[in-house]
């Protein structure tokens with residue numbers, strides 16, 4: 001049986017970088033995102049460069065039936081998903097009362113529901129094989145509410161909590177789950193989609209490479225929540241000594257995503 005790594009959000013940014021790194025390591029891939037043409041072009045690059053099989057499954061994960069379609073796509077091709085990387089996600093910045101309601105629903109579907117549903121669908125076969133891993137791309141924003149990114153930070157808190165609980169459930173099964181929790185990453189597509197003026201961010205913005213290294217660390221070790229940089233670890237650690245209201249205020253200040261009232 002040939003094992004595959006399935007990566008959502010593989011058409012750009014962090015997901016694309018993870019896919020390139022996994023292909024370089026010799027893993028066969030299933031790439032998921034909405035942009036089918038971009039995925040096909042990227043898939044043929046990866047096949048040529050690394051001699052791995054790369055399948056493309058174009059789906060809009062904000063649609064409730066999409067995770068099932070992804071699962072069926074794999075079933076029909078007898079693709080055994082050994083590693084599931086839930087990376088698709090987006091942010092919308094600004095004050096919450098101005099956030100379009102449809103965006104709120106779409107973000108909840110992509111950032112939370114698709115993560116949980118894909119995990120639910122692919123986990124049983126991993127458990128049967130007693131091997132496999134689920135990698136969730138969360139965010140440093142998932143450790144507290146971030147004013148100006150209220151819905152986004154809440155969706156990432158969901159991912160952090162789901163990952164921690166599942167890691168507990170999966171102990172001793174041979175199947176791992178871990179989450180990568182990056183701070184801001186250098187990727188204009190993400191900020192443009194979010195309407196986030198990145199010049200207002202006052203914390204370091206790291207390269208996608210730090211996330212790649214964190215994913216490798218995740219596979220090699222046994223941590224559940226992985227903070228890619230020393231700065232990310234320091235931000236999380238110092239939260240213990242600062243009143244919660246101050247933690248949230250600082251998160252808003254650092255992100256620079258809140259609008260003046």
Ligand SMILES: NC(=O)c1ccc[n+]([C@@H]2O[C@H](COP(=O)([O-])OP(=O)(O)OC[C@H]3O[C@@H](n4cnc5c(N)ncnc54)[C@H](OP(=O)(O)O)[C@@H]3O)[C@@H](O)[C@H]2O)c1
Pocket residue numbers: 008009010011012013014015032033034035036059060061062087088089090091110137138139140181182183184185186187189190193
């Ligand atoms: N950039 C950062 O600063 C940062 C920091 C921490 C965590 N993260 C997280 O990292 C992940 C990747 O972000 P990124 O920076 O790489 O952003 P990005 O370049 O905008 O990539 C987002 C990916 O998600 C896919 N996607 C978005 N909506 C989708 C939908 N409805 N259905 C299917 N796929 C969809 C996009 O593909 P299509 O448009 O082709 O569908 C794209 O491949 C996200 O979960 C994000 O929250 C990012």
